[in-house]
Amino acid sequence: MSSISFNLGYRYLRSKKGGIFSFTTILAILGLSIGVASLIIVTSVMNGFQKELENRILGVIPHAIVYNDDYVENYEELIEKINANNDVYESSPYIEIQALISSSSDNKPVSLIGIEPDKEKKLSILPQYMIIGDFENLNNKNSVIIGSSLAANLGAYVGDNIVITTPDIKSTIIGSYPLSVTLEVVGIYELRTEIDQYLVLTSHKTAQKLKKFSIDQTESIRIKTTDLFKADLIGSNIALELGNSFYISSWKDTHGTLFEAIKFEKLLISLMLFLIVAVASILVLSTIVMTVKSKEREVAILRTLGASSNQLILIFFTQGILLSFIGIFIGVMIGYLFTININNIINLLEDMLGRNLLEAYFINYFPYFIDHKQILFICLISLILSISASFLPSLRATKLNPVEILRHE
Secondary structure, eight states: OHHHHHHHHHHHHSSSOSSSSHHHHHHHHHHHHHHHHHHEEEEEEHHHHHHHHHHHHHHTOOEEEEEEEEEEESSHHHHHHTTSTTTTEEEEEEEEEEEEEEEOOOOOEEEEEOGGGGGGGHSGGGGEEEEEEOOOGGGTTTTEEEEEHHHHHHTOOOOOEEEEEEEEEEEEEEEEEEEEEEEEEEEOOOSSTTHHHHHEEEHHHHHHHHHTTTEEEEEEEEEEEGGEEEEEHHHHHHHHHTHHHHHEEEEHHHHHHHHHHHHHHHHHHHHHHHHHHHHHHHHHHHHHHHHHTTTTHHHHHHHHTOHHHHEEEEEEHHHHHHHHHHHHHHHHHHHHHHHHTTHHHHHHHHHHHOOOOTTTSSSSSSSOOOOOHHHHHHHHHHHHHHHHEEEEHHHTTTTTTHHHHHHHH
């Protein structure tokens, strides 16, 4: 009888007029497919944006910084000790100065970072995003590299001079005033994030002079760890190894809130899209209800032939399962194909509309990351919702009175 139940369940999916599926079945499959496809597309794109943002921001800011109350002396010896740690990829001296950058047309508050240019390729992705000039130009005396947004605001270009003013006070016989230095722009980078607006890079030697440090002194030591998400723990262990006078600050202290907000936003959007799947499940329920209603006579005949309640439930439950599998399968195929071709679709739309749809974003393409575990979870939840929706009307079929139904025929 189970094979008969399966065959009847499949037959009830089909149209009375000889089509593959009935109109209500097509609506239910379409709704479920759209819901599943939307979830896959949106979550994959948001995964891509999150990873791209992580790469562009966390690829620039230090994973961790070791510092003390004043300044770090004999930093080269400390760097040797830090680099001996298996959890450390690379480390270097690091000086950060809050300053005012000025050109002939404007001035802006910035973070001036003193780095060792030769080590930057191991510590940061910035050298990969240079659009004018070269990172090695920072080895030139009194030179800086600025972001494209800041360069546009200042009207500055490679070869131009800008003035950096720091909070430090310079005293002379005629009075005291903030320390200023003229530096040459030797390069421009473009990450297309907010970093472009405020991060200014100079050599560690230039920053030492601005802070009036000796040649063996630095403000802190920048660390790139082998595991980004354990940077705070790795940094804490290193600080303990170096001594009680050292402290640790990780990217979680400065940018942790941003990435938590991204995760929350992704969760919120996913919950909203799951409502689409829930609505589609109601369409599945409606389809089974209408099938039960239209097949009351056949149910009554099956009852008189000795069909049990479980066998009747199985007939309509089979219909719901088949409908769910078909809808989810089509949704996965649409979602997957749309996602991997999303940039081709965006380019086509841009050509049709004659405008750049991504000009407001920090990138010029749609990043995506297809998480197969996530897709499996989406399919599982969609299947549970759909099958649950088909159970109640299947149960209703067992409550029908065959005598009453056949009497009115």
